[in-house]
Amino acid sequence: GSTGKSQKGSISCGPEALPSNSGAMAMERKALQLVTLNMKEKKVEVNEESLAVVEKNLKIVGAKKIAIVSVMGAFRGGKSFVLDLFLRKLRAERKASSGAEADTCVRPVVPERGGNDQFPLPAWLTEAGKTIEGASDKADEEGLEGFRFKGGMDHCTEGIWVWSEPFLRKIGGETVAVLLMDTQGAWDGNMTKEQSATIFGLTALISSKQIYNVSQQIQEDKVENLAYFMRFAQAALRQSTKATKGGSQENIDTPFQSLDFLVRDWTNFEDDWTMQQCKEQMGQHMDKHLNPARVVENSTAEALQSMFDRINCFCMPHPGLKITKAAWCGNVDDIDPDFVRFLDEYVHEVFTVGLKVKTILGTDMSATTFPLIFRTFVKAFQDAAPVAMSFNQAMTKATVLLAKEQALESYNKKMDESTLMNPRGMQEEAFKKLHRTLSDTVEEEYKNVTILGSDETRDDAWKSIQENLDSLYKRYFEENSHRLEKALVAFGNVALAALILFVLDRISDWTCDWWSQTCQDLSRVMFATYMALIAYIGFHVYKLVNERGRLATASAAAELWKEMMRLSSVYLELIQRAKWADAKVFAGRAIAQISALASGATAAGAGKAGKAETKKDK
Secondary structure, three states: EOOOOOOOOOOOOEEEEOOHHHHHHHOOOOEEEEEEEOOOEEEEOOOOOHHEEEEEEEEHOOOOOEEEEEEEEEOOOOOOHHHHHHHHHHHHHHHHHHHHHOOOOOOOOOOOOOOOOOOOOHHHHHHHHHHHHHHHHOOOOOOOOOOOOOOOOOOOOOEEEEOOEEEEEOOOOOEEEEEEEEOOOOOOOOOOOOOHHHHHHHHHHHHEEEEEEEEEEOHHHHHHHHHHHHHHHHHHHHHHOOOOOOOOOOHHOOOOEEEEEEEEEEOOOOOOHHHHHHHHHHHOOOOOOOOOOOOOOHHHHHHHHHHEEEEEEOOOOOOOHHHHOOOOOOEHHOOHHHHHHHHHHHHHHHHHOOOOOOOEEEEEEEEEOOOHHHHHHHHHOOOOOOHHHHHHHHHHHHHHHHHHHHHHHHHHHHHHHHHHHOOOOOOOOHHHHHHHHHHHHHHHHHHHHOOOOHHHHHHHHHHHHHHHHHHHHHHHHHHHHHHHOOOOHHHHHHHHHHHHHHHHHHHHHHHOOOHHHHHHHHHHHHHHHHHHHHHHHHHHHHHHHHHHHHHHHHHHHHHHHHHHHHHHHHHHHHHOOOOOHHHHHHHHHHHHHHHHHHHHHHHHHHHHHHHHHHHHHH
């Protein structure tokens, strides 16, 4: 049921679930309120404590990029219920991927719709238990983890909530942390049109995929409500991009990513239809309301189509009357089997079709910049109403933050690659030249990044980036100097072995060489060994002198001596810790073996000499 608008990029099979990070076992798992909408004071505020928890958990899982799936819609429309089911799907896939490679594209064979066979409950829906977590008012007390929902007429969600635990998935070959977001029911009787636009605006700006939960069908007023914010956002973007240079005009014209209309309680599917026939009807329903070629008043449809990269529609039948009761305890057996069939299909699509890394005007948003950008957007809507100037400033600040991060990340990556290729360091002039080359490359990349604002804004941002690049260069320069000094440190063990063998050889000269053939043989072996080691080290010292001069080589030699002294103390400490009796036995065995080898060599030499004499006499 997607629109004719093609999806940018392609994923052969879709995002793939990954095992959780080992540190994720200790993280807090619960719904956190990120944004509070104060209805009395008409203020939107960030819950810093909750945002800090999310930021911490993103660091724990270690993903650099994030994707956010949000659900919004009218009051008591079942948004939290859907998100709880998303949680079950993600947990089941993560569990299946633990210890093995999970193939999220392979699904079990199930009876086709339209036949006589009933659709079985999928494993991902039941393996965590028969009770859906958010159905109970005492979910926390009972140890159930989910977004709280219930039947009846009371609100369960106020403001914007997020599930604290990120789920790792492979999207476009990258490891991405997926967050689930829940919003207060927009367009209900307690919220003004401006306040509803605030909630929609915030979720649209921060989401990779936004699911608009509607009842029974896509209605004109629902589309108009969306278009209210879209027109405002489009006007603000056009105003802020008049003086913008660089970047893709396509990213400016289409600032948002994916929008799903999730139509609930759809009553038009025939019992004997297959799933494919049902999807064809979904597409027809969406075309009727969102295809500019078919809509009479098409300005609203055109606005939505131009602002989103991808628009999709999915219709689901009623889940059953038991589900709507306030007393429903969350038993999955009470859900209508046909609803479960469509639910299984849609939940699979949500995380495999159209889900991408969150971008701001074409630039990926990282886990590091997410908290900063989120605060910026909330501040733009702090008066619970969209204001063009605040929105302008928020988008400008967000694009500047992303451009800075992208530039610094690019410099770090290229510099790390260069230092890995030169583990012993680079000459000072060569290193300075590398810095200039990388800075020019980063500047060329920066010119192609979209930044909303004037030339002055772009120039100021680049000056700030240059300052950061200079700071990074100083750090890398110090590390390079340290590598130059440590150029010979790698030979510490070899040099220490050569020194020990030299000392032992001199000792044998004064103690036993003059009376013991065994000592003489051992002395020859030691002499040959330490001379070979000295020649090996000398060759590298010679190369270092030619490459960097005598002064740098002398400094490296001093560091080598320090390393030898350090290794000596380490080995002495190990010897002191070892049991003396064990060391005595080991030494005795070693001496006996070496003596046997030396005696064998001596006997062999004597035998050859005797044979030679006998042959000569004959």
